[in-house]
Amino acid sequence: MKLQELANRFSVPGVRFETAHGGMIRIAIETAVSTGELYLHGAHVSRFQPAGCESVLWMSEFSCFEFDKPIRGGVPICFPWFGPHPSDAKLPGHGWARLKEWDLVGCGILDDGGVSLDLRTKSTDFELSFRVEFSKSLRMVLSVALTAGAIASRRFEEALHTYLRVGDIRQVSISGLESVAYLDKVGVLAKRDASGEPIQFSQETDRVYNETIDNCVLNDPQLGRTITIRKAGSLSTVIWNPWIEKSARMPDFGDNEWTGMVCIETANVGNNFVEISPGQVHTMKTEIEVTL
Numbered sequence: 042m043k044l045q046e047l048a049n050r051f052s053v054p055g056v057r058f059e060t061a062h063g064g065m066i067r068i069a070i071e072t073a074v075s076t077g078e079l080y081l082h083g084a085h086v087s088r089f090q091p092a093g094c095e096s097v098l099w100m101s102e103f104s105c106f107e108f109d110k111p112i113r114g115g116v117p118i119c120f121p122w123f124g125p126h127p128s129d130a131k132l133p134g135h136g137w138a139r140l141k142e143w144d145l146v147g148c149g150i151l152d153d154g155g156v157s158l159d160l161r162t163k164s165t166d167f168e169l170s171f172r173v174e175f176s177k178s179l180r181m182v183l184s185v186a187l188t189a190g191a192i193a194s195r196r197f198e199e200a201l202h203t204y205l206r207v208g209d210i211r212q213v214s215i216s217g218l219e220s221v222a223y224l225d226k227v228g229v230l231a232k233r234d235a236s237g238e239p240i241q242f243s244q245e246t247d248r249v250y251n252e253t254i255d256n257c258v259l260n261d262p263q264l265g266r267t268i269t270i271r272k273a274g275s276l277s278t279v280i281w282n283p284w285i286e287k288s289a290r291m292p293d294f295g296d297n298e299w300t301g302m303v304c305i306e307t308a309n310v311g312n313n314f315v316e317i318s319p320g321q322v323h324t325m326k327t328e329i330e331v332t333l
């Protein structure tokens with residue numbers, strides 16, 4: 042749907058449709074409770090800022106805005122696999138959902154004056170719905186069903202790969218996963234016991250915590266805030282900071298940007314894959330809330 046059609050069909054106070062980087066259609070939200078942005082490319086939330094707070098999501102200054110590439114930062118939707126494809130290296134990392142042009146199918150005003158957006162996309166096998174609520178907090182709901190006529194169940198992995206802005210990664214801590222064992226993906230894949238303490242960062246960190254329904258709290262002394270990441274329908278949480286060498290290897294990630302971000306990803310990956318049968322809908326939710 043073109044810009045003018047969108048504006049005509051979804052005329053809601055505080056919602057603006059614009060052509061942004063790379064000619065991509067971006068939805069800009071500006072209300073009394075928060076501001077935000079979402080690209081139809083990948084249904085990619087790229088900005089969220091509650092009133093009275095600094096921006097919450099991190100975006101790379103070097104992100105590509107090309108239709109065959111993912112946007113770097115914000116909240117990429119990883120689906121139906123996480124990381125490299127298990128058997129075909131030619132397929133895009135983290136699946137195809139973040140490379141699709143999603144359709145906006147709904148736009149409304151929330152009780153608190155925020156804005157809700159409803160987006161959809163599909164493939165041969167799956168139908169995806171994504172609801173984003175730009176409220177005092179950022180709420181995202183990813184729902185997955187099999188396409189009509191499916192006769193067999195199918196498995197998938199998924200992640201809302203949220204990039205959060207931090208003052209300095211070397212000063213932050215993440216609580217909520219102290220009692221959860223994890224898969225360490227840095228170097229040789231290794232299972233690690235629960236650390237028993239909040240996560241702090243002094244090197245490249247790439248961890249998959251499985252069998253956890255716990256919320257996480259990011260404590261950022263430099264920005265003087267905590268960010269709570271709540272979740273439902275998710276058994277995995279992924280924690281990532283690329284640190285120095287990996288940042289330098291990524292063309293869409295500035296060499297010095299690693300100090301200002303951390304990923305806390307609400308997911309179902311690895312042994313926590315999801316399997317749904319025809320007629321079933323699986324929903325994964327996350328809420329990101331800032332406390333000053």
Ligand code: TA6
Pocket residue numbers: 111124134135202226247279280281304306
């Ligand atoms: O979620 C962490 C991770 O799987 C890392 O291993 C790193 O590859 C990151 O995702 C970013 O992946 P991308 O394909 O977006 O560069």
